[in-house]
Amino acid sequence: MASPTRNTKSSDLADAPVNAALSDEDKLELLRTMVRIRRFEQTSLKHYHSGSIGGFLHLYIGQESVAAGSISLLGENDHVITAYRDHGHALAVGMTMKECMAELFGKRTGCSKGKGGSMHYFAPDKNYWGGHGIVGGQTPLGAGIAFALKYKGLKGCCLCYLGDGAINQGAFHEALNLAELWDLPVVYVIENNGYSMGTSQARSSAFPEQGLAARAEAYGMAWDKIDGVSIYEIRAGVQKAIERAHSESKPTLLEIETYRHKGHSVADANAEKYRTKEEIQKFMTEHDPIEFWKATLIEEGVLTEEKFKAISKEAGAEADEAAEFAEKSDYPDEAEIFDDVYWEVDNNTEAGRTGRHFFHK
Amino acid sequence: MPREISYRKALREGLDEELARDENVFIIGEEVAEYNGAYKVTEGLWKKWGDKRVIDAPISEAGFIGMGIGASMFGLRPVMELMFFSFAYVAFDQMMNNASSCRYMSGGRLNVPIVVRGPANGGTNVGATHSHTPENIFANMPGLKVVSPSDAYDAKGLIKSAIRDNDPVYFMESTLLYGNVGEVPSNDELEEGELVIPIGKAKVKRQGTDISLIAHGGAAVTALAAADLLEEKHGIHAEVLDLRSIRPLDDEAIMETVRKTHRAIYIEENKPFCGIGAQVSSMIMEQAFDDLDAPVLRIASADAPAIYSPPLEKMQLPTAEEIVERALSIC
Numbered sequence: 205m206a207s208p209t210r211n212t213k214s215s216d217l218a219d220a221p222v223n224a225a226l227s228d229e230d231k232l233e234l235l236r237t238m239v240r241i242r243r244f245e246q247t248s249l250k251h252y253h254s255g256s257i258g259g260f261l262h263l264y265i266g267q268e269s270v271a272a273g274s275i276s277l278l279g280e281n282d283h284v285i286t287a288y289r290d291h292g293h294a295l296a297v298g299m300t301m302k303e304c305m306a307e308l309f310g311k312r313t314g315c316s317k318g319k320g321g322s323m324h325y326f327a328p329d330k331n332y333w334g335g336h337g338i339v340g341g342q343t344p345l346g347a348g349i350a351f352a353l354k355y356k357g358l359k360g361c362c363l364c365y366l367g368d369g370a371i372n373q374g375a376f377h378e379a380l381n382l383a384e385l386w387d388l389p390v391v392y393v394i395e396n397n398g399y400s401m402g403t404s405q406a407r408s409s410a411f412p413e414q415g416l417a418a419r420a421e422a423y424g425m426a427w428d429k430i431d432g433v434s435i436y437e438i439r440a441g442v443q444k445a446i447e448r449a450h451s452e453s454k455p456t457l458l459e460i461e462t463y464r465h466k467g468h469s470v471a472d473a474n475a476e477k478y479r480t481k482e483e484i485q486k487f488m489t490e491h492d493p494i495e496f497w498k499a500t501l502i503e504e505g506v507l508t509e510e511k512f513k514a515i516s517k518e519a520g521a522e523a524d525e526a527a528e529f530a531e532k533s534d535y536p537d538e539a540e541i542f543d544d545v546y547w548e549v550d551n552n553t554e555a556g557r558t559g560r561h562f563f564h565k
Numbered sequence: 566m567p568r569e570i571s572y573r574k575a576l577r578e579g580l581d582e583e584l585a586r587d588e589n590v591f592i593i594g595e596e597v598a599e600y601n602g603a604y605k606v607t608e609g610l611w612k613k614w615g616d617k618r619v620i621d622a623p624i625s626e627a628g629f630i631g632m633g634i635g636a637s638m639f640g641l642r643p644v645m646e647l648m649f650f651s652f653a654y655v656a657f658d659q660m661m662n663n664a665s666s667c668r669y670m671s672g673g674r675l676n677v678p679i680v681v682r683g684p685a686n687g688g689t690n691v692g693a694t695h696s697h698t699p700e701n702i703f704a705n706m707p708g709l710k711v712v713s714p715s716d717a718y719d720a721k722g723l724i725k726s727a728i729r730d731n732d733p734v735y736f737m738e739s740t741l742l743y744g745n746v747g748e749v750p751s752n753d754e755l756e757e758g759e760l761v762i763p764i765g766k767a768k769v770k771r772q773g774t775d776i777s778l779i780a781h782g783g784a785a786v787t788a789l790a791a792a793d794l795l796e797e798k799h800g801i802h803a804e805v806l807d808l809r810s811i812r813p814l815d816d817e818a819i820m821e822t823v824r825k826t827h828r829a830i831y832i833e834e835n836k837p838f839c840g841i842g843a844q845v846s847s848m849i850m851e852q853a854f855d856d857l858d859a860p861v862l863r864i865a866s867a868d869a870p871a872i873y874s875p876p877l878e879k880m881q882l883p884t885a886e887e888i889v890e891r892a893l894s895i896c
Contacts, residue, residue, distance in 0.1 A: 285635075317672030326671030333638060333675070334667065341658050344628050348635020355591070355617070355641060375658065378628025385623065544673035545707050547731040555730055559765020559813025562707065563844070 220440035222277065228506045234276055234435055235501060238268035238494050240519040241292045244301050247523035248308055252470050256531065257308045261322050264292035266465035269493030270395050271296040273438030274363060277446055278331070281353060281360025285333040285346045287367060288323035297332045299325065301526035311533035318536050319544060340366060340373025343392065347379045350390035354453055361389040361449035369400025371416055372409060380457065384423040389449035391442065394459045401468040402478040417459035425457055432462035433496050463487040568751050573743040575721035576606050580644065582759065583728040584614050587642060590728055593620045593629050594646025603648045604684065604743055626656035630681060634663050637679040642728060647683030650737055651697040664733040665708035680727045682736035686783055687834060687871045688882050689740055696871035698835045703735050704812040710734045711811040712764055715785035717747035719809050722762030730764060739783045765813035769822065773804030776828040776892050779819060779845060781808040784832040784883055791888035801896055811841055819845060820853050827858040828895050832883050837865035859895035864888060
């Protein structure tokens with residue numbers, strides 16, 4: 205389970221080929237992605253409190269390295285699908301802050317036209333297949349994308365993210381069995397932040413002492429455990445899984461240890477009750493992935509304090525601009541409620557014109 | 566002499582033709598490949614099409630149907646067999662949430678062209694767990710389509726449309742109909758070269774003037790038997806309208822027959838509460854109230870879980886005699 209005793213020393217995995225290949229600009233870009241995610245989340249929280257955003261808001265603050273590090277490895281035929289804490293992955297695949305923020309505001313300019321909300325971002329054109337609200341519900345879908353890649357003869361993989369709470373869902377175990385049985389090029393990434401909502405791992409999960417991913421042993425599946433504070437570790441570990449998917453068409457189960465600074469969602473009133481303030485403080489100060497990467501890059505001479513401030517300021521301005529864009533955008537029209545339900549209706553095909561599809565009046 | 570084949574074979578032909586037409590079509594289900602199908606619908610297809618196109622699944626409905634939904638988002642056209650549609654309930658989140666709403670929640674940026682098919686019927690003495698008829702449950706969810714053919718002709722034409730449809734189609738068959746033989750022209754006999762029936766079109770299966778018996782699935786067959794009895798014994802000419810598709814629904818055909826006969830009964834093997842009959846009778850009341858000479862009646866399964874005891878299960882489902890009795894009460 206999560207404990208503030210993790211290794212925070214600079215990783216020797218900096219020399220791993222996939223990390224050695226990074227240029228200074230690549231490294232700064234990884235920092236930029238993480239900082240942009242954090243600024244986006246902080247700005248969305250502000251607008252949630254002011255009443256512009258409804259529903260749930262599951263913030264990614266503290267976990268930025270997982271999405272930024274792993275998604276930075278992906279190529280043309282590699283795909284992403286995740287659960288409801290999905291803003292970080294969306295920005296990491298290249299979705300804009302504007303479309304993401306407008307979605308939170310429920311506006312037509314949102315990535316899902318205001319129809320999905322915080323938990324349901326989508327951008328298939330960027331290989332990003334959501335954004336799924338039900339815990340574990342996306343795990344068979346991820347297997348399906350991998351199945352389709354293999355069926356079409358494409359050399360790629362699907363990174364399917366889930367939280368540590370999702371490992372106890374039946375659908376996830378069915379998906380693991382199918383993935384190994386049918387040699388699907390899927391990489392399951394458990395973002396282990398230690399808590400399934402307010403229930404700690406010790407109170408929710410039975411697993412081998414090696415960790416959550418070791419459950420993969422039961423399916424004869426490859427697995428690994430990665431310290432999520434380090435971009436280098438994430439990239440080195442995830443790359444092995446991607447290579448296994450690409451070259452052997454085999455799945456992997458990864459556990460990346462991370463920590464969310466905020467509650468399960470903004471509506472989580474007990475975020476500082478089921479976790480001690482000391483624990484949260486410890487992770488925020490000693491295990492923050494942005495601070496860790498910043499220190500690494502300064503040590504490497506790639507970054508200066510001034511440059512960091514500039515990146516941070518730029519990201520903050522981008523987030524504010526996105527909020528302004530969202531604010532000014534229109535809500536969908538009432539008639540648009542009925543768009544995007546049936547493909548055949550939307551495309552006015554013969555099938556879409558045959559029979560009655562809607563029954564509201 | 567027109568060709569006659571079984572409902573089972575008609576389905577198989579439809580599947581086979583679609584496998585041939587589009588390489589993105591594949592079949593997954595429990596026992597569909599090497600075992601040749603629990604109900605032999607897919608018999609011979611694995612031998613013909615091989616491991617890539619016809620795949621035996623482990624008993625993991627949530628897993629393999631969810632996997633199919635993901636694959637369909639990516640452009641494949643999976644046809645998933647449920648050995649019984651009752652097993653949909655262990656895949657409920659995938660079938661109800663993901664299949665119906667991923668398109669919507671993405672603002673139309675993807676679609677889910679999946680078919681889930683299998684028998685959804687009672688009457689075979691297998692108890693409550695294996696006798697569900699969930700057409701009303703799934704038809705309740707916008708984004709889903711529900712089809713329920715009652716004869717071989719419709720089974721073939723509709724399965725082909727279902728596979729070509731770009732939205733999720735749940736195709737509900739009946740183990741009691743699989744052996745029924747009916748006229749299904751071979752492709753050589755057809756001007757279009759193949760049999761494709763649009764989803765959302767009801768069909769008058771028997772012309773009549775005195776009362777409309779509206780039904781779907783196995784109940785349509787029972788309604789036809791009842792219409793025979795009404796004619797022979799009581800001189801009442803019943804019209805039988807088979808919906809074939811529940812959602813989309815052919816409400817025009819429903820109103821047309823009601824305006825013709827002025828009396829209607831909805832018959833289904835489903836449970837009565839919020840059943841298809843409830844929806845249809847409400848629509849008749851709203852759209853054709855002035856054409857009615859009697860209240861719209863509903864006949865459904867007796868409102869309890871499916872009973873095992875064979876003689877009692879027969880009584881639990883709609884019978885031709887019951888339909889006749891209720892028809893006489895309003896004619």
